[in-house]
Amino acid sequence: MPGRRGPDLGDLVARTARGDQDAFSALYDAVAGPVLGLVRRVLRDAAQSEEVAQEVLLEVWRTAARYQPERGEVMTWVLTMAHRRAVDRVRAAQAAADRDRRDAARSHTPAFDEVAEQVENRLERELVRRCLRALTELQREAVTLAYYRGLSYREVADLLAAPLGTVKTRMRDGLIRLRDCLGVAS
Template sequence: MVVTTQRTEARYGLGELLTATAAGDREAFTEFYRATRHRVFGLAVRIVRSPTMAEEISQEVYLQAWISAHRYDDTRSAPMTWLMMLTHRRAVDLVRSEQASTDRDSTYGASDFQPGHDTVIEQIDQKLDHQSVRDNLAKLTALERESIALAYYGDRTYREVADLLGIPLPTVKSRIRCGLKQLERRLCDN
């Protein structure tokens, strides 16, 4: 029973402070603020998850409470309930506004995105380049073609190519060098 009495007195005290605030009493508003600020801030933080944004919401809520204190109706809700409703609305509005802004940015970014190049043309060019290299490789001597294929497509060292083909290392190096020069000339002519 004692707890109920204290709650009733606290609500009645806040109600009187709100009534005095509606009449323009700054001291009553200061007391109202001091009695309720922790709960307003706590609710705002729980909703927006940012202390900085919760502070802004709290300021807006108390400004709204100062301006609209004359509209408070004690028959509809307790002062703290009314204040929490103002806080909740303000915080949810901010969250929705932030989400809408993020969604707009994402939508705009996705719709406005243009790749720096045409990937289809790039793939076609790459296939044509590969085909041209293959065609021109076929025009090299067998030793040049095989040495280049083992070294560049087989991912082998010149020493490994020489061992696989059973020829001296200097011969492999000169065949690959000559083959690459011929390949370069033919590709540049195309």
């Protein structure tokens, strides 16, 4: 049908906040795909992505009453939750790995060949540096600010005095080039 629009997400969130399960079902149908897609891009693991996406959608159900339309669109609100939850999962996994390394170092019984591990880490760091140098200056700036300084897309856009869409495009293109350069399977 020409001119057909999707459901009014703002109305669905308001009804969900009042406990309307049918509204939540419609909201779920409208946002589940984008949520899973975003989470999968961050985590790159299908099982974990599905788990995190379900956590996010449960959080939407629980916190629908806190949605503030004046602060942004429903899809933005939901995808922000999804991105944060996915990044938290990555950070938790990294923290667990760091904790395991510290425990192994304290027990003085390394679970790996320390010299080989150091050499491998050094080679990986050099490969990342070389791949970063292969990016355009604009891509490198955006990726570096977001991933090494921990800034959000909005903060990167503000710092670079560039439109948010431009920063997102730079990030996407830069990350694709990095993935290809590093030989990471998508």
